[in-house]
Amino acid sequence: MIFSDLLEEAFSALTVNKVRSGLTILGIVIGIGSVIAMVAIGQGAQDSIQDSIKSIGSNLIMVRPGFQRGSGGVRSGRGSAQTLTQKDADSIAKEIPLAQSVAPEISRSYQVTAKSKNTNTRTIGTVALYSKIRNIEMETGSFISDQNVRSLSRVAVIGPTTALDLFGEGSNPIGNKIRINRIDFTIIGVTKAKGESGFGSSDDIIYLPISTAQRFLANDDYVSMISIQTENQEEMTMLQEQITELLLRRHNIGDPTLADFSVVNQADIVETASSIAKTFTILLASIAGISLIVGGIGIMNMMLTTVTERTREIGLRKAIGAQKRDISTQFLMESVILTFFGGLIGIILGAGISFAVEKLANISTNISLSSVFLAFCVSAVIGIVFGYYPAKRAAGFNPIEALRYE
Amino acid sequence: MITAKNITKIYKTGVIETHALRNVSFAVEEGEFVAIMGPSGSGKSTLMHIIGVLDNPTSGEYFLDGKNISKLSEKDLADIRKDKIGFVFQSFNLLPRATVLRNVMLPLVYANVDKEERRKIAEKALLDVGLSEDHWLHRSNEISGGQMQRVAIARALVNNPSLILADEPTGNLDTQTGEMVMKTFQQLNIKEKHTIVLITHDQNVANHAKRIIEIRDGVIQKDQKNKKQIIIK
Ligand SMILES: Nc1ncnc2c1ncn2[C@@H]1O[C@H](COP(=O)(O)OP(=O)(O)OP(=O)(O)O)[C@@H](O)[C@H]1O
Ligand SMILES: [Mg+2]
DSSP: OOHHHHHHHHHHHHHHTHHHHHHHHHHHHHHHHHHHHHHHHHHHHHHHHHHHHHHTOSSEEEEEESOOTTOOSOOOOTTTSOOOBHHHHHHHHHHOTTOOEEEEEEEEEEEEEETTEEEEEEEEEEOTHHHHHTTOOEEEEOOOOHHHHHTTOOEEEEOHHHHHHHHOTTOOOTTOEEEETTEEEEEEEEEOOOOBOSSSBSSSEEEEEHHHIIIIIIOSOBOSEEEEEOSOGGGHHHHHHHHHHHHHHHTTOOOGGGOSEEEEEHHHHHHHHHHHHHHHHHHHHHHHHHHHHHHHHHHHHHHHHHHHHTHHHHHHHHHTTOOHHHHHHHHHHHHHHHHHHHHHHHHHHHHHHHHHIIIIIOOOOOOOHHHHHHHHHHHHHHHHHHHHHHHHHHHTOOHHHHHHOO | OEEEEEEEEEEEETTEEEEEEEEEEEEEOTTOEEEEEOOTTSSHHHHHHHHTTSSOOSEEEEEETTEEGGGSOHHHHHHHHHHTEEEEOTTOOOOTTSBHHHHHHHHHHHTTOOHHHHHHHHHHHHHHTTOOGGGTTSBTTSSOHHHHHHHHHHHHHTTOOSEEEEESTTTTSOHHHHHHHHHHHHHHHHTTOOEEEEEOSOHHHHTTSSEEEEEETTEEEEEEEOTTOOOOO
């Protein structure tokens, strides 16, 4: 039997009962459609998580105090311990050539007042390099300068949300004063909006010169974090090792597992977050996959019914010389055509759903070509797998018994 | 061409056993034209199905062209049905959703004949059985019983079978159309040396054959040459 005959036979058989074929296709459409949509949503989430982690800066290593890795004992909250000092930051910058930009920071929340309004906001005391490392762009004015740090200037750079909270919409806060802990700071800049980064808002924030913050607010020289940036991705691991080594030496700790600080590579964070997103994607896809299997069972159900209904036809075909193979390929063809169209429409539906989700729910989605290709193959395979048993059954009929079937 | 040795067919339905054929033995040479007669329920169709390798005897041996059918694989049997045998069923067995033309072309689909050729052969066969062109594109359940019968005959002829088996081929036809069909059979037999076995109740139809076998209760009663063979010109 040649291919075009197979197609012709299959189409004429499937169009006899259009409603039934349509419903069976619908099962596959829903299965494939939801797989495509779920994978697109998961992939989109993965992408946006990665983007937002990258938006906090690239090739970044962060040193935080008081996180004792590997020690089973009580461990103090990250950042709350006071084990890193300004001097640690200085020596990293001085002794490690790979550490091209080093920005220590102290962060703490304060009640901030401006004229009549007040708000509780995180303040970050840091240095000029911070804006470069953390990709901070200015809306107006300028960021903290080295000069500000050296001269303990009482200046502040605020985030757009803070600006809105304290000064209202449309006003220019530059030159205005805000009061933190009874000390007045003059606003010299407002940063551009960055959006949620997954690490707290970087829009509701106040940047101060680190020296000023240490002297007037904290009264000590401990730092909450040291961010270090390097030019090349390849140097990250080596830099991480060097920093760890240096700090262990400075803190007189012999056993690295007892370190009173933690050195986190940004790439690790990206990886961890991506792997969470990936798990999430797989979870979504497998739930959708179940509906695909249900669709496949629908195919099998319909094909078994068709085979029974067409017993006489099968008997006749065999009586006039059809081989077993001719019969089984004919029925297999029918189920593959069902899943083929189901897959095709399902892909369109899935794309439609992800588009709608992106537009209406504002969740970014990403339909990858590979998932479309995979869905297509899966639907074809479903056609073959679930069509195989009914086709096999049809091919096994004895011609004369089949012809007598009522 | 055909050799049947002690063929017995027993149908079992639950506890009831029906002996449709009992120890039937006979042979048909190539080029013969045999009519099988007998009352209803005497086992004619059963015998025909066995001759047409559609069914297996309960016991006994059946040779077609010297080959023991019970020893052949399913694939070989399908090939025999496709290449050697043209079968006209008593109940026609047409594909209801397909057109008349498609029904007649169906054996050629399995014989891998190309599409244009198929159509030509099918059209010729339909004309031979006297079915005019207006009916060709009707679905096969939209035509009369006699027309269905002729479609079934045309379908049996398209693969140019060396053995034509026809179960009551003229049962639903008027005398005139019946004559036409018999003429087609006779010409196939005389001019093209096809072997023909047909079942009939009608003595007149049987008289067109060269040999008549009478069967009763699954046993052959009479098997003799037809001295008064009618030849249609
Ligand atoms: N599938 C079957 N199951 C059980 N018994 C059957 C079956 N087919 C036929 N028989 C029985 O076998 C016997 C012979 O049947 P068969 O169909 O060969 O008769 P026939 O000579 O062709 O009759 P008719 O002239 O009415 O067509 C009958 O008694 C019938 O009841
Ligand atoms: Mg009969």
